[in-house]
Amino acid sequence: MVMIDICRDSLDGLSVGDALGAQFFVPGTHPDTLPAGEWPWTDDTEMACSVVAAARAGQPLDQDRLAALFGEHFEPYRGYGGGAVVLLRQIREGGDWRVLAPAAFGGQGSMGNGAAMRVAPLGAFHAGDSATAAREALRSAEITHAHPEAILGAVAVAVAAAEAGWARTLRDRPEPADLLDAIGDYLVGSQVRTGVERARRLLGVTVAEAAYELGNGAQVLAQDTVPFALWTAVTYLHDFSAAIFACVEAGGDVDTTGAIVGGIVASYTGRDGIPGEWLARREPLPSYALSAA
Template sequence: MTDFGLCMDSLDGLSVGDALGAQFFVPGTTWEDLLDGTAPAGSWPWTDDTEMASVLAAELGRPGAVDQDRLARAFAGRFEPYRGYGGGAVVILRRIREGEPWRVVARDAFGGQGSMGNGAAMRVAPLGAFHAGDTRTAALEAMRSAEVTHAHAEGILGAVAVAVAAAEVGWARLVRHRPEPRELLDAVAGYLVDSQVLDGLRRARGLLGTSVGEAAYELGNGSQVLAQDTVPFALWVAATRLGDYPAAIRACVEAGGDVDTTGAIVGGVVAAFTGRGGIPEAWLAQREPLVGIGNKA
């Protein structure tokens, strides 16, 4: 079972969370300015999070499983360094663009250990939503999508965790059942093996009912740009604010750190549950258009 409508809702949520979050790297921008309409002004450009998520969404429009060779070529052919790609990602994608096998390039990264960054997790929520109702397939396809750039287990498992969350909440939307935060986090943990990502999710479960500041302090806010420093907090936010997209994104802004990436992960998961209608129209209007990317997908 697949649902491209849920995938596109998730992509909208991801791209708005990414584009809005990126505005808070602009000095002087505050949430209060956003609410009263005085800032950020104009279009909100999206970053590499949305660019890679859109490429992945386009791949889902093809029959069959994710074709890793084609996906690697698409990532490499599309990437624009000014979108905010990390240094490691730039090296990986340039080498693939130049014709090197992605399996070799991904394994070579970071001294041969592979990337444990949050890049595979930041782009994968639409894939999870696409497989709503078939969480096992969502997990397996998330692994395949992650492996083309992330050879380290933490980077791969971060992607699995986000995809599983999106698949679970997408199905919850279809059957009109909102999972409790503990229920959602437990469902995600059930698809992971021992890892720092899993340890973080277990800690997140124990932090339900705490403040955003405390959760970010204990789990991380993405400032290390690692899956284990990003995914547990992002899924804590999504689980605790699943029915309220603006509140979920505001929590990411309040936590600071890698706000565009936590906003992308949280936005992609939460919008799989709320649908596009849960995203403020003004935010959708200010997000840089997805013409030729999301629409093409």
């Protein structure tokens, strides 16, 4: 097994979690019934495809090239937030992300969950080297999210995927608490780190309790999304279906929690751990997704 295989599996998991999660924003959809028809993916997957393409092109990650890919493949109807629409349109028109990202939200930069939602395959690409996964996640995040909380959210998810992918190669499922500890080693003092520490203390509670205490992404912030997603991923690391249905049960930003959790869990289970019917119903990934940028 090579790391690009784990990366590809993570992208499949991310896109399936995203696409299925997004179905539960459709009126009339019920958690006990698998949605019919094809499941379109959202901005989570669209941006993750660009991240994977850029990662395959070489290390360290070329931030200018990734910014260009974000602008090139940006389709507003995929569910981007208003701030992202403005930023990506400006990047597409030649704007400098180094100026644009820090200027967002009154000069504090975005602390949204967008950098975290797309990064799991990048972490999986560096399975066995969590330090590099953390550095590359930071580089991928700051193109659009200059706020430390958003950047640390991306770091946490990337390290989780790197650790999960490495555990797969060792055929040794880590204890949930140990995996959260490994993630915490790469986080400085922040709301994201506090949330991860709280997630560790909540291991063993119900999904509803975890979502109540940690958030479910309803605020679309890294600190409101990543701790619950990590709690879910480490709890259900061996069971892709259970992990995604936990996101559905929690409600909130289901496509994003599904994308984060799916990307981490599939790094461990592999593509074979994703139900075949779910893969078949997910909208096909674009051709550039697994080609070097």
